[in-house]
Amino acid sequence: MPLIDPVLLKTRLGNLAGRFDVDALDACDSTSSELLRRVGAPAGSVVVADRQSAGRGRRGRQWLSDPAASLTFSLLWRLPAGHRPGGLSLAVGVALLRALTRLGAAGVCLKWPNDVLLAGDGGFAKLAGILVELTSDRRGTQACIGIGINLATPAGEFAQPVAGLERAIAGGVERHALLAAILTALVEVLDTFTVDGFAALKTEWERGHAWQDRPVRLLADGEGERSGICRGVDADGALLLATAAGVERILAGDLSLRAA
Numbered sequence: 001m002p003l004i005d006p007v008l009l010k011t012r013l014g015n016l017a018g019r020f021d022v023d024a025l026d027a028c029d030s031t032s033s034e035l036l037r038r039v040g041a042p043a044g045s046v047v048v049a050d051r052q053s054a055g056r057g058r059r060g061r062q063w064l065s066d067p068a069a070s071l072t073f074s075l076l077w078r079l080p081a082g083h084r085p086g087g088l089s090l091a092v093g094v095a096l097l098r099a100l101t102r103l104g105a106a107g108v109c110l111k112w113p114n115d116v117l118l119a120g121d122g123g124f125a126k127l128a129g130i131l132v133e134l135t136s137d138r139r140g141t142q143a144c145i146g147i148g149i150n151l152a153t154p155a156g157e158f159a160q161p162v163a164g165l166e167r168a169i170a171g172g173v174e175r176h177a178l179l180a181a182i183l184t185a186l187v188e189v190l191d192t193f194t195v196d197g198f199a200a201l202k203t204e205w206e207r208g209h210a211w212q213d214r215p216v217r218l219l220a221d222g223e224g225e226r227s228g229i230c231r232g233v234d235a236d237g238a239l240l241l242a243t244a245a246g247v248e249r250i251l252a253g254d255l256s257l258r259a260a
């Protein structure tokens with residue numbers, strides 16, 4: 001039996017249970033791949049799996065999930081034709097920050113474009129990753145929102161420090177309560193995003209931004225290093241870096257932000 005029981009999850013979701021159609025699996029290749037194969041699935045469809053054999057991270061990286069130590073799921077959302085999806089992955093970060101803060105987590109913050117970090121004595125460590133995959137046609141945009149959260153600190157070698165939620169919430173959090181809190185925050189944030197776009201969530205993102213108004217060095221793929229003051233993001237979710245030459249808009253890429 002999968003670790004998530006959809007019936008128990010429904011009770012935790014209360015009034016919002018009707019907004020979701022949750023399928024819990026023991027294992028699959030990737031919850032996002034599985035959801036994307038379900039052509040015509042309605043908005044609010046969720047696939048959650050204990051184990052992924054081919055979990056996908058950003059930029060073709062692998063995302064490992066250990067059933068005892070992680071929560072991995074994907075949610076389908078739809079935006080109407082003409083809606084600009086810029087900033088959607090940042091909006092998802094806001095939902096995670098809201099949910100974890102409501103559960104009592106301390107030290108959770110955001111890194112552009114879509115990492116959720118935990119601040120600690122030794123600096124920042126990655127707590128959760130977000131992978132948003134968009135497909136558009138004349139009816140609008142479909143977003144497959146994949147989220148992986150470390151419940152315990154993963155073992156092994158990683159490109160950056162990693163942390164588990166157990167470090168942010170004393171005693172940890174029951175996984176149904178956690179998933180329900182995240183889905184609740186996601187529906188709130190995505191309803192706002194659908195009507196008003198990322199502009200309505202920008203201030204909240206910046207309040208949670210680990211490098212807001214701080215001097216940073218920005219290391220981007222194939223480009224030189226740039227230094228400046230990180231001025232947050234604009235209404236489309238682009239990162240704003242104030243340099244001697246003016247304010248630069250950083251739109252995409254695999255950026256490494258380092259405190260200057």
Ligand code: BTN
Pocket residue numbers: 029030031032033052054055056057058059061063072073074115128129130131145146147148
């Ligand atoms: C990142 O690189 O930081 C994003 C990681 C996103 C991982 C999640 S786990 C659930 C969903 N299914 C996947 O295959 N990937 C996403």
